[in-house]
Amino acid sequence: MRILFTVANSPSHIRALVPVVRAAEAAGHTVGIATGAASAGDIAAYGIDHLPAGLDILDLVARTLEKTGMTFADLTAMERTVDFFIGPPAEAMATDVIETGWNPDVIVRSTLEFGGVLAAEVLGVPHASVAIGGAVNVISPPSTLAPLMAPLRASFGLAPDPTGEASFRHLHACLMPETYDAAEATVPHSRFYRHENPGRRGDALPPALAELPTDKPWVFASLGTLSAFASDGLSLLKSVVTALTRLDCVAVVSTGRDVAHEAFGVLPSTVVLVESVPQPLLLECCDLFITHAGHNSVREAMRSGVPLVCTPLFSEQPYNARRCVEAGVGEQLHTETMTTDDVLAACRKVLEDPQYRSNARRIRRDLLALPPLETFIADLQSLVGSGLPNSG
Template structure:
């Protein structure tokens, strides 16, 4: 049996997809430990998980940053400084745990640096498919700027003798999607499409008896967009107020919504996988996890991307035929309502979502990801 260390950044959406993989590895008799933000991992992981705490400070992010400015902030103010601050903790975790292989999230660059420095085999966890489609290919100057920062990190803290991109392991890249949604990879890396990894659910209180037999709409902007989402959520509620034949659950972590109609339930946190099992439609920000969890159940979408990888994922949804895209800032209640009506009444959207679901099922999910990691550890 082997030992694995999973290195993750302090982002919920980058932890959840890997929880199922860790559970699968443990079921096969392997030992698994995590390196990352202690508070976040304690909240998301099973109580008996082995966690090595790593410093993961993040700056406050301006709510109105969009486009290239958002990419610049993500890399210059978040991911590169995060690599610096995570390095000592990841080094310590490797020293203490002595893993046979590492599974490193694409945005936990410190894990790739430590793997290079120690010579350990490592796999990339591509918890969003945007990087493997090379969204900066049409903007070579920006792509070169990102690669320059990564090269500088590798030369200073990693293995200076290798010239691979730190976002893509030369051994294995686990992509939690399939070409049916993401398209073919545009990077020279050993990408293994495994589809979504369903994770063990944690108990979250929810009034299940509130739901009836009306079509259910789930409205969510994920876990990192509280600062930008108040107006969009309010406009979504207004659209749903005019559609009493629908029920809706709206995720409102900041508690910004008031005076909601009887057919709308607002909650700070919801058991998303279980709600998706009953949903007819998802309205969201095009976060990779939410999109893939919805399509894994053949649930079509209305997507309104905010920043970062979300425009790329939104375009994937539209290209697959599984949903409608709105402009986040200018959506408004009328446009949101019309998009909801279109996706619920035109069967082509659900048919397309079903095709993506079938590709996900064929990919193998957590089991296939675990098999790839076992092979990596054995070949070390």
């Protein structure tokens, strides 16, 4: 079976699909990832075949924000979906996939990539989606997608889809248990599978981290790959770092590539700044995760049973943070008013109350009880074998 995965060329979006791609490879299928040419290095780091296709989404975001003078946070979730994922990005992805002659038997798209739907229907093959972000039922439900996808469907000669359900026509994979977000099951044709943490070739923790003290709680902090698009991203990170210097802990803070560590001043030896670190590996030995509440980060924390302090910035992150609070696995801070004292108080609350850890472990058990990704691949094979027609 030939399985083509389509995804916007955001590192976090690609990362979310990697375990699914590897499950397909392990089952003996031919796989490829169709995404922007700028992500060639990122794809190569995972050891996966890359089919250059579609637009450079990160470049599109940067150019749009520069042109409008807005920040990523100024846009609503729907505006971001329309501007950066539907319209020209979906049209470009569909056109490139159709014209490459790769000839997939099935297309699997990330939930914020819509060209895969169009390409699959033109090629007459089934398609599926994988929930790489939270709040799919809120940000891109079928009723919202219908008018947005209508011009694209018409331009590719596809039948109208007045309900919007064509984007979820065959199979939608949820990678978190219903106990985390029962609303995810409202997406048409949803099934739940077990999230597996991704990893790059040669991933290992820096040796210096292994030498840090083990007689204090370990805290990991990261505001995600898109924090650079937040106008106050650096000041928020500084508040987190300052709070961690006052907390009796060992802290590792991932700053990202474009942040000068000198900006944080002299820090105690128990607060270590790194450009990046293999997040799933570090979470295995942490007691608390301070995070922007991106869906990847929440999933990876729950896979290790680690409670959270959430500092959501934009997109579906506030929704994810609320779900963490409602599930009892973390606390949410409001970045518009967040102070160092707020960060410190939230960290102490989560670390000192064992119920947060207990609830995170409960979600972890529920996640581990889900069918493995191999089952998702088998379900894809059943779709292909059934000869389901595309009614588009």
